Amino acid sequence: MTGMQPSHDEHLQAAMNAHHIPRRLQQRILELSVFHTYAAPGIIIGAFMVDYALELLGTDPGQKLYGVCETPKCLPDALQVIARCTIGNNRLRIVPIGKFAITVNASSEKETAEAVRVFVDLTKIKQYPVLDLWYSNSPDYDKHTMGDRLRDEIFSAGRNILSFEKVRVEVRPKKKWKSVTCPGCGETVPDYLVVDGRCGACGSMKYYQSIS
Numbered sequence: 148m149t150g151m152q153p154s155h156d157e158h159l160q161a162a163m164n165a166h167h168i169p170r171r172l173q174q175r176i177l178e179l180s181v182f183h184t185y186a187a188p189g190i191i192i193g194a195f196m197v198d199y200a201l202e203l204l205g206t207d208p209g210q211k212l213y214g215v216c217e218t219p220k221c222l223p224d225a226l227q228v229i230a231r232c233t234i235g236n237n238r239l240r241i242v243p244i245g246k247f248a249i250t251v252n253a254s255s256e257k258e259t260a261e262a263v264r265v266f267v268d269l270t271k272i273k274q275y276p277v278l279d280l281w282y283s284n285s286p287d288y289d290k291h292t293m294g295d296r297l298r299d300e301i302f303s304a305g306r307n308i309l310s311f312e313k314v315r316v317e318v319r320p321k322k323k324w325k326s327v328t329c330p331g332c333g334e335t336v337p338d339y340l341v342v343d344g345r346c347g348a349c350g351s352m353k354y355y356q357s358i359s
């Protein structure tokens with residue numbers, strides 16, 4: 148995949164122009180494709196989802212927003228780039244349920260916040276045959292011959308494959324913590340991450356082996 152190359156962007160741009168995608172959204176999709184490293188179908192759908200969620204909330208990306216994403220694939224990047232809910236600023240939570248859905252809310256002083264959940268609606272996707280095949284991970288979907296048509300259907304559908312519901316989410320207060328030195332490795336970690344007196348790397352979360 149070569150999403151960073153200008154020729155590819157021109158192709159993407161042409162497809163968006165052909166479908167009269169608003170300028171504002173075109174810009175966001177281009178930024179998103181650079182961030183994601185290529186214009187994956189999932190990030191384009193994600194751009195429409197986040198754009199829709201912000202409009203439903205009556206907010207804009209300049210406001211402090213919190214997002215939940217129900218899949219780790221593609222969709223988190225749309226929340227990161229467009230809504231500025233990022234893993235690093237702790238305003239993005241990924242709940243790996245495996246649904247193409249997001250929930251967005253503005254910051255709230257209360258224990259709960261009113262949020263909007265936007266999701267890909269299976270009853271609506273049926274009218275887009277290639278999109279339907281791709282979305283259901285059907286073996287009949289062939290990315291080599293159907294990729295252009297898939298993108299075409301995504302742009303032609305826009306919000307038409309989405310539905311939303313109003314929901315309430317818990318506001319998660321920032322954790323207070325103390326620094327603790329792990330007796331196993333001598334490195335420090337927050338106290339709430341210590342398990343059985345040790346840090347994760349000295350326990351079940353070890354993901355590397357020392358080679359020197």
Ligand SMILES: [Zn+2]
Nearest residue numbers: 329332346349
């Ligand atoms: Zn340790």
